Amino acid sequence: MVLVMVVGCVGDQSCSLLGQTTLPVLSADGDVNIGAVFSIHSQPLFKVHSFTSIPEKTACISFNLREFQFAQTLIFALEEINNRSDLLPGLSLGYQVYDACGSVPKAIQSALALMNSPGIHDSLSEPSSCSRHPAVLGIVGFWLFRVSTLIVSYALIFDTNLPISSTQISHFATCDCLSNRKKYPSFFRTIPSDLYQSQALAKLVKHFGWTWVGVVNSNSDYGNNGMATFIEAAHQEGVCVEYQEAIFRTDSREKLLKMVRVMRRATARVVVLFVGLGDLIPLLNVLAQEGDPGLQWVGSESWITARMLAEKQSYSFLRGAVGFAFGNVKLDGLEWFLDSVHPSQDPDNSLLREFWETVFQCSFNRSREENRGTLCTGAESLAGLKNQYNDVSDLRISSKVYTAVYAIAHSLHDLLTDLKNDSGRSNRSVTTYTPQQASVLDYLREVRFTMKTGEEILFNGHGDTVARYELINWQQEADGTLNFHSVGLYDTSMSPEKTLMINQKKMVWAGGQAEVPVSVCSQSCPPGTRKAVQKGKHVCCYDCIPCAEGEISNITDSNVCYLCDLEYWSNENRDHCVLKPVEFLSFEEIMGIVLVCFSLFGTGVTTLVAVVFFIHRDTPIVRANNSELSFLLLFSLTLCFLCSLTFIGRPSEWSCMLRHTAFGIAFVLCISCVLGKTLVVLMAFRATLPGSNVMKWFGPPLQRLCVLALTFIQVLICVIWLTISPPFPYKNMLHYKEIVILECNVGSAIGFWAVLGYIGLLAVLCFVLAFLARKLPDNFNEAKFITFSMLIFCAVWITFIPAYVSSPGKFTVAVEIFAILASSFGLLFCIFAPKCFIILLRPERNTKKHVMGKTSNDIHVHD
Numbered sequence: 001m002v003l004v005m006v007v008g009c010v011g012d013q014s015c016s017l018l019g020q021t022t023l024p025v026l027s028a029d030g031d032v033n034i035g036a037v038f039s040i041h042s043q044p045l046f047k048v049h050s051f052t053s054i055p056e057k058t059a060c061i062s063f064n065l066r067e068f069q070f071a072q073t074l075i076f077a078l079e080e081i082n083n084r085s086d087l088l089p090g091l092s093l094g095y096q097v098y099d100a101c102g103s104v105p106k107a108i109q110s111a112l113a114l115m116n117s118p119g120i121h122d123s124l125s126e127p128s129s130c131s132r133h134p135a136v137l138g139i140v141g142f143w144l145f146r147v148s149t150l151i152v153s154y155a156l157i158f159d160t161n162l163p164i165s166s167t168q169i170s171h172f173a174t175c176d177c178l179s180n181r182k183k184y185p186s187f188f189r190t191i192p193s194d195l196y197q198s199q200a201l202a203k204l205v206k207h208f209g210w211t212w213v214g215v216v217n218s219n220s221d222y223g224n225n226g227m228a229t230f231i232e233a234a235h236q237e238g239v240c241v242e243y244q245e246a247i248f249r250t251d252s253r254e255k256l257l258k259m260v261r262v263m264r265r266a267t268a269r270v271v272v273l274f275v276g277l278g279d280l281i282p283l284l285n286v287l288a289q290e291g292d293p294g295l296q297w298v299g300s301e302s303w304i305t306a307r308m309l310a311e312k313q314s315y316s317f318l319r320g321a322v323g324f325a326f327g328n329v330k331l332d333g334l335e336w337f338l339d340s341v342h343p344s345q346d347p348d349n350s351l352l353r354e355f356w357e358t359v360f361q362c363s364f365n366r367s368r369e370e371n372r373g374t375l376c377t378g379a380e381s382l383a384g385l386k387n388q389y390n391d392v393s394d395l396r397i398s399s400k401v402y403t404a405v406y407a408i409a410h411s412l413h414d415l416l417t418d419l420k421n422d423s424g425r426s427n428r429s430v431t432t433y434t435p436q437q438a439s440v441l442d443y444l445r446e447v448r449f450t451m452k453t454g455e456e457i458l459f460n461g462h463g464d465t466v467a468r469y470e471l472i473n474w475q476q477e478a479d480g481t482l483n484f485h486s487v488g489l490y491d492t493s494m495s496p497e498k499t500l501m502i503n504q505k506k507m508v509w510a511g512g513q514a515e516v517p518v519s520v521c522s523q524s525c526p527p528g529t530r531k532a533v534q535k536g537k538h539v540c541c542y543d544c545i546p547c548a549e550g551e552i553s554n555i556t557d558s559n560v561c562y563l564c565d566l567e568y569w570s571n572e573n574r575d576h577c578v579l580k581p582v583e584f585l586s587f588e589e590i591m592g593i594v595l596v597c598f599s600l601f602g603t604g605v606t607t608l609v610a611v612v613f614f615i616h617r618d619t620p621i622v623r624a625n626n627s628e629l630s631f632l633l634l635f636s637l638t639l640c641f642l643c644s645l646t647f648i649g650r651p652s653e654w655s656c657m658l659r660h661t662a663f664g665i666a667f668v669l670c671i672s673c674v675l676g677k678t679l680v681v682l683m684a685f686r687a688t689l690p691g692s693n694v695m696k697w698f699g700p701p702l703q704r705l706c707v708l709a710l711t712f713i714q715v716l717i718c719v720i721w722l723t724i725s726p727p728f729p730y731k732n733m734l735h736y737k738e739i740v741i742l743e744c745n746v747g748s749a750i751g752f753w754a755v756l757g758y759i760g761l762l763a764v765l766c767f768v769l770a771f772l773a774r775k776l777p778d779n780f781n782e783a784k785f786i787t788f789s790m791l792i793f794c795a796v797w798i799t800f801i802p803a804y805v806s807s808p809g810k811f812t813v814a815v816e817i818f819a820i821l822a823s824s825f826g827l828l829f830c831i832f833a834p835k836c837f838i839i840l841l842r843p844e845r846n847t848k849k850h851v852m853g854k855t856s857n858d859i860h861v862h863d
Contacts, residue, residue: 033094140170
């Protein structure tokens with residue numbers, strides 16, 4: 001096919017047209033002209049040529065009222081601008097509208113005619129034909145990205161050689177590929193790209209929790225590119241695609257039936273249709289024949305506001321469909337302007353006559369001026385007739401044409417304003433200046449203005465305007481028809497949390513249901529569990545695994561479980577971290593109460609023994625056992641019983657220091673008294689030997705000094721321990737994962753074991769001395785009882801060490817208290833029980849004679 005040829009120039013600068021002249025179907029001259037390409041006819045009528053002669057011009061058939069409305073909207077916008085005093089004052093805008101005829105070759109031919117052909121009244125014989133400015137300032141149109149890419153490519157090729165007008169503003173080309181500024185630096189559009197729509201659809205699907213969807217797209221540039229961007233955006237939102245089907249408009253019924261079966265078998269109950277209207281209708285016809293599949297339909301802008309689909313009863317299964325459509329606006333005065341279009345406005349224009357004949361089956365006769373030149377068989381006015389041409393209730397695309405015209409006008413206005421304010425051009429008339437295309441292009445990149453509809457228009461770095469969509473929901477009215485309801489908004493100029501706004505209460509879903517349908521491969525994992533992807537399946541197909549102990553997930557569909565902090569533990573549902581229970585031996589629990597009772601019992605018994613001894617302090621058995629050491633031993637035993645109480649209760653800094661030091665000092669005092677009594681027994685036995693005067697040197701003062709010195713050593717050890725590294729409360733979170741053991745850390749281990757070691761040393765020494773004195777006379781064998789008491793004491797504390805190390809938590813403290821009480825009771829009963837028995841139950845044996853027994857009468861025990 002022969003397109004339009006460029007103007008060729010020879011050395012003398014005369015030009016000749018290489019090819020046929022392509023003329024606009026609608027035109028009007030102005031100081032500056034704007035070009036446009038619309039598919040006013042849907043099909044070209046190609047003829048077969050012999051290739052031996054120049055082919056005739058291609059005729060166009062199938063008048064397209066909707067595209068004709070676009071053309072008239074452009075003219076309406078231009079006339080509105082020309083009548084304004086604040087925008088381009090003193091400058092008129094003209095237009096040249098070409099018919100693309102629904103054909104890519106025809107569209108390219110029209111665009112090239114706009115870019116490099118002379119104006120409609122220009123002569124090619126003029127010497128300046130090769131150097132004059134472009135016929136139009138910019139081009140509005142191009143509904144296919146292939147046309148736009150080819151035109152830009154041609155413009156870039158010829159840009160340095162011919163005065164080509166390459167600025168394009170599309171009202172209908174949505175391919176995201178056109179946002180590449182390196183390839184298409186002069187392309188702009190007033191309609192959002194498919195990228196924004198795909199992102200909006202992905203967010204919509206994610207918003208309703210549909211993570212498992214099927215997708216169907218047209219096997220075309222629109223469908224393939226749009227679906228590719230949707231799938232990518234869906235994956236970023238965590239949405240998986242179970243299946244993807246592509247359809248041609250010419251697909252057979254068998255293939256469409258197979259596609260329907262795939263939809264029915266699939267577990268995804270939501271289907272996203274990125275399909276052109278012409279491709280969708282055959283699929284809907286098959287679905288109508290097969291019955292409602294019970295699916296939730298999500299549609300793209302290409303069909304979601306198609307009235308012809310909603311009005312068809314057989315497509316009632318589309319009830320509840322949702323999708324995004326371009327925002328609808330109201331253009332005041334447009335309806336009247338469309339109704340006023342008449343062939344008499346330009347009697348020589350065949351397009352206007354064809355329009356009139358198409359709508360009203362009227363013929364136009366130029367000779368019959370009395371009837372405005374029309375002969376009609378039907379209605380004689382467009383008033384009240386609503387069709388694709390003059391229906392202004394849906395101006396979603398027409399408003400984009402209107403915006404494109406205003407964008408060019410505002411860019412030109414900004415350019416001329418700057419030129420007028422330039423001191424170098426201040427004396428030059430603006431109306432005599434023909435702006436260069438490159439200058440307008442620069443200003444178009446920076447233009448920013450507000451339409452009378454309130455919408456702010458500006459182009460980003462990719463030549464795109466702000467993406468705004470309405471969320472449309474198909475709802476059934478009382479009369480059974482489907483109607484479009486706006487239930488939400490998607491606006492990329494808003495903050496991320498407000499980009500998608502939905503009024504879910506107003507929505508109706510597939511089958512007329514009020515509840516949001518569910519479309520997931522696996523049910524959502526509740527808090528307390530995590531997702532584990534099923535091997536060999538999509539990431540949206542998973543199992544829910546409960547979080548381990550100490551881990552939580554507090555959101556639905558969590559991919560991981562999070563470990564709680566050291567002082568926290570997971571609750572029973574594994575969805576919150578709670579403070580770990582703090583464990584310590586308290587006064588309120590049974591074990592603590594029992595130990596307190598034994599401690600108080602031991603203290604009471606010890607006090608009772610002291611009372612008995614005090615009452616009978618003058619009896620031989622009390623005097624024979626060194627009453628002073630006995631009373632001091634009873635006092636120390638009382639301290640031993642009472643110090644066990646410091647181990648019970650919540651550990652604090654002071655209680656930790658007190659419990660270990662009080663225990664160490666009290667037991668050393670006790671063992672020192674026992675050791676003193678043992679030495680007294682031994683010295684008393686040695687005193688029976690002839691000439692021995694030992695008791696003279698080991699009298700009461702020396703006994704007191706011995707006890708004081710031995711106790712002072714322990715006090716000194718405790719002071720050093722508390723000074724260097726004292727015990728302190730410590731939260732042990734290592735022994736048990738689920739609880740915190742509040743215990744006393746000994747601080748310096750050396751200090752702790754020094755205290756215990758010193759007690760053990762004295763106990764062993766006392767045991768050895770008592771063991772050596774075990775063969776003393778029976779009636780006076782104090783050493784035998786001391787031996788038993790020390791044997792019990794050592795056995796208890798030797799057993800205590802491994803039990804103390806291995807016991808967990810509060811049982812460690814309980815073991816230590818038990819050792820204190822057991823050793824204290826051992827000392828109390830072994831040493832004092834026999835004497836109390838004699839004092840209270842066998843008073844006849846509490847005599848000096850009986851106490852002396854078989855021993856020499858010279859034996860004297862000093863108290």
